[in-house]
Amino acid sequence: MERYDVLVLGGGVLGCFAARHLTRWGFHTALLEGREDLCTGTTRANTAIVYTGCDTPPGTLKTRLCVEANRTFDDLCAQLGVPFARPGSLMVSCGPRAQRVLERKLRQGQENGVPGLRLLSGAEARAMEPGLTEEVTGALYAPGTGTVNPWELGLAAGENAAANGCTIILNAQVTALFSDGPDWGAETARGTFRARAVVNCCGLYADQVQELVAEPSVRIFPGKAEYLVLDDTVDHAPRHILFHEPEEKGKGLTVVPTVEGKLLLGPSEGPGADKDDWSTTARGLDFLRTWTARVLPELDLSQTIRSFGAIRPNPFYVYPEGETWVREEKSIHNFTIQNPRPRFWSFLGIKTPGLTCADGLGRYVAGLVAEELGRKEPNPAFDPVRTPPVRVKELSFEARAALIRQNPAYGKILCRCGEITEGEVLDAIARGAVTLDGVKRRAGTGLGRCQGSVCAGKVMALLSRELKVPVENLRRDGPGTNWLGGNDRGTL
Ligand SMILES: Cc1cc2nc3c(=O)[nH]c(=O)nc-3n(C[C@H](O)[C@H](O)[C@H](O)COP(=O)(O)OP(=O)(O)OC[C@H]3O[C@@H](n4cnc5c(N)ncnc54)[C@H](O)[C@@H]3O)c2cc1C
Numbered sequence: 164m165e166r167y168d169v170l171v172l173g174g175g176v177l178g179c180f181a182a183r184h185l186t187r188w189g190f191h192t193a194l195l196e197g198r199e200d201l202c203t204g205t206t207r208a209n210t211a212i213v214y215t216g217c218d219t220p221p222g223t224l225k226t227r228l229c230v231e232a233n234r235t236f237d238d239l240c241a242q243l244g245v246p247f248a249r250p251g252s253l254m255v256s257c258g259p260r261a262q263r264v265l266e267r268k269l270r271q272g273q274e275n276g277v278p279g280l281r282l283l284s285g286a287e288a289r290a291m292e293p294g295l296t297e298e299v300t301g302a303l304y305a306p307g308t309g310t311v312n313p314w315e316l317g318l319a320a321g322e323n324a325a326a327n328g329c330t331i332i333l334n335a336q337v338t339a340l341f342s343d344g345p346d347w348g349a350e351t352a353r354g355t356f357r358a359r360a361v362v363n364c365c366g367l368y369a370d371q372v373q374e375l376v377a378e379p380s381v382r383i384f385p386g387k388a389e390y391l392v393l394d395d396t397v398d399h400a401p402r403h404i405l406f407h408e409p410e411e412k413g414k415g416l417t418v419v420p421t422v423e424g425k426l427l428l429g430p431s432e433g434p435g436a437d438k439d440d441w442s443t444t445a446r447g448l449d450f451l452r453t454w455t456a457r458v459l460p461e462l463d464l465s466q467t468i469r470s471f472g473a474i475r476p477n478p479f480y481v482y483p484e485g486e487t488w489v490r491e492e493k494s495i496h497n498f499t500i501q502n503p504r505p506r507f508w509s510f511l512g513i514k515t516p517g518l519t520c521a522d523g524l525g526r527y528v529a530g531l532v533a534e535e536l537g538r539k540e541p542n543p544a545f546d547p548v549r550t551p552p553v554r555v556k557e558l559s560f561e562a563r564a565a566l567i568r569q570n571p572a573y574g575k576i577l578c579r580c581g582e583i584t585e586g587e588v589l590d591a592i593a594r595g596a597v598t599l600d601g602v603k604r605r606a607g608t609g610l611g612r613c614q615g616s617v618c619a620g621k622v623m624a625l626l627s628r629e630l631k632v633p634v635e636n637l638r639r640d641g642p643g644t645n646w647l648g649g650n651d652r653g654t655l
Contacts, residue, residue, distance in 0.1 A: 167193045167330075167358040169532055170349055172337050172372060174201040176317035176518055177510050178364035180525030183320045185362070186327035188533045189542030193356055194321070194329055195349060197336030198641060200601045202317040204366045206518070207604065208390070208441065208473035210417055210430060212404060213247070213309035214516040217272025217280065223497045226275050228523035229516050233307050239522050243319035244551025245311060246422045252308035252404035253288055255458070257298045261408040265303040272305070279306040294399040294459045308404050312422050313518050314604045320521070322594065323549040332356070337365075340375040347507065360532050363509035367438045367476045370511060377503035379481050379488050381495065381511045386475035387433030387440070389447035394612050395424035397466035399459065407458045416454035423610060428455055430473060441472045468612050478512025500528065506535055552590050552605065556582040578618040580611020588622055592629045599623060600640035619646070
């Protein structure tokens, strides 16, 4: 059994960045992920926004990491070869109560050091976004708000960690943890792994994993969220990220023009869900449609190509009462990073802006591990740069022709909506995709208007050939999603 310096449990965006920064310190690191691929949890279902830091109070870890992350996000994405856009955002109000929220966020943002914030009148906001309703009375403009594809960022960090020596072990759900002298041990279906330290990044399950070694102190209560995705051909699409601050108390609408050119609407805010319940509800989707019609009345919702569900990992402190644990009334707002046992750290219920701050959180926890394990100097051989995949449609005609001469697979268009070639799919499989959605998350197939109707069969055939797995054993994404021969949604 191999012994590591550090085990990272969970391979979402936080686990991938923690692993990346642990290799920066030269730690012999293994990342244990329960599923068959990285970034299949909350990391694949969120709003994809890189926040500026005006939403949280000054002086917190969340605010500090968010402001810093926003400032350095271009550099991070350049290192990791991940597309990043900074369309800026308008937080719009339609009345006096919402206007006061905007004014408070302006003051807070200025105190937090967020550059370029400006209050606009309703007319000024509509001049920037002509599709906005006449009811908009004001807006807070934040030029630094950005958007990134969340799974692309997480997978890139995971690849970079692996290139710097981290061992990634998939299908390794941690079922038990034990301490044995100076070591921690983790039991999984792939065997037992030992290390001097553990970083628990198990997302929605981080509380349960921590409770394998410590008394409960924070528990994660899931909450439902839903999204709609509109095609890139939709008319009257906003160019900025829009946050709608409703006049009534409660959640408004968020609209994001994504780096892929689609329009993301959401999230809705629903009552508690199961930790594995990624379904959508008619109620949640209706909420999104109703608010969209009010805020962007011209937007054609018939251009919706997809809906999907997400789960909020809401953390609450709990205290014992008799035989049970009772949760405090209010959810925890700051990032919760606990160190309940020596050389054991947990990220517990890291919600928004966890994606924005993933690199900062990884750096932060790796620093704590380095201090505890007495590591003084970072690894001089660490290479922060990842070689990104080729995106054929972004190449010039000449570069494309040269690539196709070298490898004809880059000349065969496989996904027509995204103009993605067989060469790109083969590269995605070589980088670790084992499911249809694993290919989607790496190459971008199936994201377009037809949602994979044209390319799914061809992608499955390539997966089957390259992985030497019968096609009926291949999955769309995770347990119960066998594409052929029956799955949770019936047989193809
Ligand atoms: C609705 C919503 C919208 C959001 N929008 C934004 C946004 O716009 N901008 C922003 O900055 N942030 C946003 N966030 C926050 C951000 O998405 C999260 O902070 C981030 O994705 C959390 O990543 P994670 O790695 O902790 O969790 P996950 O991605 O869930 O990863 C956890 C991993 O642990 C694995 N795992 C679980 N149990 C075990 C086990 N026992 N053994 C091994 N592996 C295990 C899981 O399989 C999973 O891969 C949003 C969050 C939500 C819910």
